[in-house]
Amino acid sequence: MHELSIATAIIERAGELARADGTEAVSAVTVRVGELAGVVPDALSFAFEAARDGTALAGARLVVEPVLAHAYCGACAAEFPVGMPPFFWCPHCDRPSSDLRSGRELEITGIE
Template identity: 80%
Template sequence: MHELSIATAIIERAGELARADGTDAVAAVTVRVGELSGVVPEALDFAFEVARAGTALADAKLVVESVPAHAWCEPCAEEFAVGMPPFFWCPGCDRPSTALRSGRELEITDIQPE
């Protein structure tokens, strides 16, 4: 389960950011997880629960914001949902798209101190 290594990295980075803001105690960490990131939000949540024990984030909550995958169609100048499994074919002009606008995110967006 690669979510455990991701959860560990989130905990380490969130701890660093919290210390840089002058606190050790963190109440919540918010992360954005793209639909095509390869991360299963439920598995990440479970891994976070396991990995946070004994750290400065031992009581922290993980808040996962899911980001849907969207592609851009240059000929139509339209953005469209890619879905899962991903389908990069424009529903407007029936052409393939190579420009992914969102859906691969995996980032910390907020840390709430206690």
């Protein structure tokens, strides 16, 4: 379960940012998780709750913002969802695409 190591890294980084801002406690952390990031949002939330005890984030909640995977087709200039499992074939012009525009995100976007 690599979500535990990701949750631990989120807690450490959010704690560092809070201390740098002169704050001792964090009430929420918002993260964007891409559909193709290889992270299960429910498992990440569970791991976050287990790992936050005894830290500045002990009472914090994790807000997960899902990001759908989209690719771009250069042949017809269309952006389209690739889904899961990913299918990189343009539904508009019936050609393959290798230009993934979103879906791999795993980033902290907010700390309260």
